[in-house]
Amino acid sequence: MKDLFYGLWPICRKEFTHIRRDPTTLFFTLAVPLMQLFLLGLAVDTNVRQIATVVLDESHTQQSRQFIDKLAASDSFHIVAHVDSADKLDRAIRAGEARVGVRIPYDYARRLQEGNTARVLVLMDGSDSSVAGQATNASTGVAMQLSLAQLLGNTPMPVEVRPSVLYNPSTRSANFFIPGLIAVLLQMMVILMVALSLVRERERGTLEQLTMTPVAPLALMVGKMIPYGVMAFAELCVILAVMRVVFLVPVHGNVLTLLVLSVPFLLTVLGLGLIISTKAQTQAEAFQLAMATILPSVFLSGYIFLIENMPPFFAALSKLVPTTYYIRILRGIVLRGAGLEDLWMEGMILLLMGCAATGIAALLFVRQRRHA
């Protein structure tokens, strides 16, 4: 057992010296994820509000104006222009001046009065699906309200839904988005740091020298993981503080549980970084491979797209992405106040993945040092 980790501490200490020796790199390594957090955290709002809307009112009646007022009063639409022809309505959407065009036909008021169904045409720009969805829902809602008012008069509503959102009551995007962002940022930072550190040794020939010493492969791997793991952990604490203080995301669960469950995730991404470093011959190659791991962790982890909505193949694939589990942990603790009893399974899976990744990296290293 001692032989398995022979040389661990000298490697570890040396790695800390490297980090200390190069303050510029250290600064950027720590600052870049924070900058990205600010950028993305401030920019992203997934809730659709104030959709730019143009109106063509051919009816010019009190009733048609009432419909338009209802639209404008809702948070969903923002009326940017009134036009006088169907052509101009189309053009405004095509040119991107508006996402939604509302056309109220000339017979709108007449049909209402005659007791026929009055029709309103709502044109939507489908190039952003979330906008189209929100516009459909909101305009249907307005139509329903007006219809009910017409039918019921002053009689009270027979049925009413009282929505009450648990866990993120204000449905603020930041609350939902930032915990996921933490996982992605940490992963990017860790994989790059550890992969570059080992590949640098390969490029400079010190790796060849190390293989001729009694240093055990596993000791080399773990000796690299510890310093960068410590750095990533410190960065995580800073990011969590910024999330709480700057972005005002409340943490409903226990921060300590979150930190504990972060360790297996860090282990996994450190291991991934090492696997990359055994495959890459140059730092440029390592960089590209590291970037390649980012896309699946963004798109298949539930960070942006719901896993429940994925085709079965990709849903299965998402189970292999470590970020999936860490995002569950982050959102669980931050948003829902979940505890270790709810999330131990995710922690165990990450722990297994981490040990496997480290072991695989060590094996690959042993196999390839023959040819290196």
Add this chain to the structure above:
Amino acid sequence: MTPVITADGMTIRFGSFTAVQDVSFQVGKGELFGFLGPNGSGKTTIIKALCGLLTPTEGTGTILGMDIRKHAADIRRHVGYMSQKFGLYEDLTVAENLTFYAGVYGIKGTQAEQRTKELLALTGMEPYLDRRVGALSGGWKQRLSLSCAIIHSPQVLFLDEPTAGIDPVARRSLWDLFFQLSGQGVTFFVTTHYMDEAERCGRVGYIYLSKLAAIGTIAELQQLPEANPKGTVRVQIDAPDASMELTRLRSMTGVREATIFGRSIHALVEQDDLDAIRQQLNGASVERIVPSLEDVFVTLTYEIMKERR
């Protein structure tokens, strides 16, 4: 004398490629053994196998009596390794590099301090202790690299082209260090491309196309039948304009090899044609000589190539 390094019928294949084929040799304690051969002939592969980094496909070897197949980890604690790549961390200081390698070999505390002092005295690196390695010249890097490679007082040292790319003065002082250590009983296994370095070695092996083509002392190699093919003589020709004569000489019948050596020509010629050649050279002095080490290796290489065809 008990051998410190042995290779016994060692064959190493990577897939269908044979990097080392049936190589056997022994190196005794305190010997300075030179290992020569073109790039890609298998020199580094043999070192890796002897250090237990890869297992031979066939055959085996021992270091200090330990089988390379069974005691790879132990072997690495008792051997030192240094290559032309230095293996130093340029952003660390001289002292930090030494401390790191001491730690890697499990040398701690006062023992490490003691050993560091010895090495600084040996290499004269004392004034540079707190200098970053990146700021050192090639010669000093080489000395530090050697210090790191022998910090654990290994009994065996593998040097893979240790002096490639450093200046002659630094090269000589490094060899002085080798001789000093060798005098203390350290066994050296040195690969090199330089003939003058090979000539400093007690014994030399020549590997060509994955096979050990020759092995022995310099004198033994010079007497090798393969290096002195039957019916040929090796001569040194001193002509006023050697390079002019060389072209002429090469076109004469009976001349197998001819090359410039300083201001004279070394040639391998057919015994029967010697007189005719002497006449054509009108008056230049033609003397029979013992082949130089380079002559030996060139002739050996030609002979092997001829055999393969």
